[in-house]
């Protein structure tokens with residue numbers, strides 16, 4: 001497997017990361033994950049926009065967008081041909097400098113890492129069955145809109161879910177269910193579709209934005225409001241959205257069955273529309 005590291009394409013086991021890299025020492029870096037469908041990056045512009053937003057969010061000068069777009073295109077053209085289902089990962093760190101909390105002064109070049117890997121597509125049957133989730137207290141910081149590599153709270157929440165026999169965890173902050181460990185949360189209540197508004201407490205998901213467009217095209221009634229945790233119990237449908245999650249129903253939540261225990265009708269309409277949007281209508 002090859003990687004792109006600071007301007008060079010090289011084999012993964014040849015690539016050397018400086019032990020003083022600030023993403024390693026401090027989690028001082030940001031990232032993006034872009035899905036390739038049949039060698040085509042899905043919503044590349046939105047991902048590059050968000051990366052820039054994340055870089056500015058941690059007071060980094062954004063890496064040249066044209067360069068990143070070229071690197072993604074290179075992985076899409078080569079690795080994407082071998083792997084019809086893949087992701088491209090981009091990580092930008094503040095660079096390598098002797099360990100100090102202060103920013104390097106003078107600044108050092110950022111560390112830019114990009115690679116592609118195959119992913120297993122979600123089988124329609126798997127999507128129809130959905131996943132199990134549990135709710136956990138959201139103890140993340142208050143800048144969740146920045147896609148930083150500081151993912152320890154998300155990692156711990158995911159592991160807590162696994163230990164409770166579930167697949168993912170839904171974060172609850174101030175009594176409101178807002179998003180999952182690596183996906184946004186949608187809830188159908190009283191026939192309306194609810195998702196948390198974009199605030200500093202969620203990551204503004206690219207898939208979330210696409211699903212909101214699809215909901216609009218389908219004429220669904222949408223409310224940009226988070227769901228009180230006690231209202232989850234009566235929800236007709238719950239689903240997650242994300243680059244690798246796509247549109248995934250949550251059919252068990254905190255040990256209870258959600259709706260019929262299978263993908264519900266609103267989720268199904270959006271799931272089908274999403275499949276069409278990514279150019280895989282046949283799968284649905």
Ligand SMILES: Cc1ncc(COP(=O)(O)O)c(C=O)c1O
Pocket residue numbers: 033179180181182183184202203204205206207208241242243244
């Ligand atoms: C915390 C969190 N929320 C939401 C998402 C979904 O975002 P996207 O649809 O852009 O992948 C992610 C993706 O990794 C995430 O980490």
